[in-house]
Amino acid sequence: MTFNSQRRVLLAKPRGYCAGVDRAVQAVEIALEKYGAPIYVRKQIVHNVHVVKTLEERGAIFVEETEEVPEGAIVVFSAHGVAPVVHEEAKGLSLRTIDATCPLVTKVHKEAVRFAKDDYDILLIGHEGHEEVIGTTGEAPDHIHLVDGPDGVAGVKVRDPEKVAWLSQTTLSVDETIATVEKLRERFPKLMDPPSDDICYATQNRQVAVKEIAAEAQLVIVVGSTNSSNSVRLVEVAKEHGADNAYLVDYAEHIDENWLEGVTTVGVTSGASVPDELVQGVLAWLAERGFGEVEEVESVPESMRFALPHELRKDLRITPVG
Numbered sequence: 001m002t003f004n005s006q007r008r009v010l011l012a013k014p015r016g017y018c019a020g021v022d023r024a025v026q027a028v029e030i031a032l033e034k035y036g037a038p039i040y041v042r043k044q045i046v047h048n049v050h051v052v053k054t055l056e057e058r059g060a061i062f063v064e065e066t067e068e069v070p071e072g073a074i075v076v077f078s079a080h081g082v083a084p085v086v087h088e089e090a091k092g093l094s095l096r097t098i099d100a101t102c103p104l105v106t107k108v109h110k111e112a113v114r115f116a117k118d119d120y121d122i123l124l125i126g127h128e129g130h131e132e133v134i135g136t137t138g139e140a141p142d143h144i145h146l147v148d149g150p151d152g153v154a155g156v157k158v159r160d161p162e163k164v165a166w167l168s169q170t171t172l173s174v175d176e177t178i179a180t181v182e183k184l185r186e187r188f189p190k191l192m193d194p195p196s197d198d199i200c201y202a203t204q205n206r207q208v209a210v211k212e213i214a215a216e217a218q219l220v221i222v223v224g225s226t227n228s229s230n231s232v233r234l235v236e237v238a239k240e241h242g243a244d245n246a247y248l249v250d251y252a253e254h255i256d257e258n259w260l261e262g263v264t265t266v267g268v269t270s271g272a273s274v275p276d277e278l279v280q281g282v283l284a285w286l287a288e289r290g291f292g293e294v295e296e297v298e299s300v301p302e303s304m305r306f307a308l309p310h311e312l313r314k315d316l317r318i319t320p321v322g
Contacts, residue, residue, distance in 0.1 A: 007291045009283065010217055012209040012269035013298040018202030020102030021046045021273045023306045024079035025055070027100040030312055031076060032059050040075040042066055042082065043131055045100065046273035047228035049250050066090055074098065079273075080131035081105040083138020098311045104170050104200045105132055109139045111194050115165045116140035120192065121158040123147050125180050126169030130229060133169055149176060153183040165192035170200040171230040171272075173237060174207055201304060202272045203230050207237050209299040210269050214238040217267035219259055220246040223278050224271030231271030243267065251278060252285035266291055 017025075024045050031039045037059025044052050044062060052062060060076075066089040069075045074096045077086070081101040090097050101109075115122050122144045126133040137144045145156055147166075158164050166184060168177050177199055185191045197204075214220050220238035224231025231248055238246035249255055260266070266286060270279050283294060307313060 006264055008265055008293040008295060009286055009291050010213040010265060010267045011279075011283070011294050011296045012206070012213050012267065013296050014202070014205050014209060014300060014302040015268075016270045016272070016274045016276050016279060018200070018272040019304040019306045020079050020104060020200070020202070023308060024076075024100035024102065025051060027098055027309050027312060028055050028060055028076055029058070030308070030316070031074060031098055034312075034315065035074055038073075040069045040073055041078065042069070042075055042086070043078045043080065044227075045076065045078050047080075047225055047231075048271070048273040048275075049225045050278060051273065051275065066093065066095070069093065069095055071095070076100050078131065079105070081109060081135035083135050085138055086135075096311075098309050100309055101135075102170070102200070103306050105135070107196075108136055108167055108170065108194075108198050111167055111198075112136055112139040112144065115167075115192070116143040119143075120163050120165045121145060121160070123156060123158075123164060123166045123184060123191075124168065125149075125166060125172065125177055127172075127229060130169060132171070136167065136169075147180060147184065150180045150183045153180065153187060156184070156187065158188070161188050162190050164188045164190065165194070167194055168198040169229070170198055171203050171233065172199060173233045174199050174204050175237070175240070200272075202302070203233070205300040205302055206230065206234060206269065206272060209297065210234050210238050210267070211241040212299050213267035213269065213297055214241040214243040214246070216242070217265045218244045218263045219265075220267035220269070221255065221282060222246060222248045222269055222271065223250070223274050223282055224248055225250055225273070228271045228273055231274070234269060234271060238267065249282070252281040255282070255285060257289065260289060260291075
């Protein structure tokens with residue numbers, strides 16, 4: 001196939017690991033180092049094929065349900081959070097738990113508890129079956145109603161239209177969430193907002209960055225896994241904001257060379273659960289095909305850090321950071 005001249009790559013910044021993912025992955029790594037293998041992890045610690053495979057090779061055992069963990073063993077809860085019943089299950093099995101729930105997800109859980117305590121119907125904007133949605137719903141199952149995007153608004157039923165609040169999954173498209181809230185407010189004018197925006201800073205920042213590069217790129221490659229909600233959203237956002245095509249890949253070898261036909265500018269970014277080594281692999285693959293000029297486009301400065309889970313800090317006597 002033929003390539004055009006003046007080929008370049010626009011590399012989005014920020015991209016890749018967010019503070020919550022970094023914290024969760026470190027939690028498993030440090031637990032393996034301190035306590036030794038095996039360390040059990042309930043669900044995928046983060047939604048990335050490569051990260052899970054790498055941790056498995058080091059001795060992490062990923063399970064779907066708490067009951068699969070041997071009595072008395074160490075289990076890490078994933079960054080997406082768990083319902084209170086999971087903590088009870090772990091207690092019943094005398095498990096030693098390390099809770100790697102992202103602090104921003106924990107914030108949503110606390111908001112759900114507060115609204116439920118005040119007897120609000122809570123409209124949770126999110127995707128059915130997503131682990132974060134399951135965990136948040138578990139905090140107040142009798143009060144929470146799932147709203148899966150703007151099309152789900154019409155079917156919402158509440159006890160009192162005057163006493164309704166909304167929350168959202170942290171990894172959604174910012175634009176879609178705004179559209180959903182606007183539709184909800186048409187139905188429920190007294191709709192109560194959460195104390196602060198639930199869409200996490202990293203999700204917002206990566207969407208802002210991909211919008212900027214998509215405006216100039218014919219093709220956008222998003223590095224990430226198909227079960228990563230925020231990675232899937234980046235593909236959608238790129239298509240909505242100027243890119244002719246956008247694709248999600250786990251590894252460079254998953255790129256189809258035919259995607260480059262007629263392309264002079266390729267945008268590259270990655271989801272919040274993606275280590276940068278995978279992005280570097282994509283850049284090397286592109287460079288071999290004439291896309292050696294890389295311009296990093298920084299849209300939003302990002303410096304957030306989270307302390308390790310308190311269970312590890314206690315054992316390691318680590319002073320919290322950030």
